[in-house]
Amino acid sequence: NVKLGGLGPDYEAIKEKKEKLKQQKEYAKQIKERNMKSIASVQRLPTKPQVIASVSRQKALEYAKKIPRPKTFTTKQLDEKVKEERALPQTLNGSILPEIASLETLQNRHQKEKQVVAAFKNLHIL
Secondary structure, three states: OOOOOOOOOOHHHHHHHHHHHHHHHHHHHHHHHHHHHHHHHHHHOOHHHHHHHHHHHHHHHHHHHHOOOOOOHHHHHHHHHHHHHOOOOEOOOOOEOOOOOOHHHHHHHHHHHHHHHHHHHHOOOO
């Protein structure tokens, strides 16, 4: 009762494989539909907390409107005075010159640099 292989194609084995593939595809479709339904129901749930958050935001904004704001006019007045005092020198063309360090600090720096150059000359490096 043993069936030996023949020379032609085995139509029965091909039909079995075809049916098995068909069943797999059908099962995959069913699973996909079930997953899509579950995802759709999960996406509906987070919308409720967002509504609650917007209500709490509205409450926070109303509270912020009721709080009196601190007066800041004193700092603005001080800034305007400082700007007036810091008027930069201008050339004849009207262009603004950069601020220059005080004359004493420049003279001190010049004297120090003279001493450094003199020291180099003594060592015959220059």
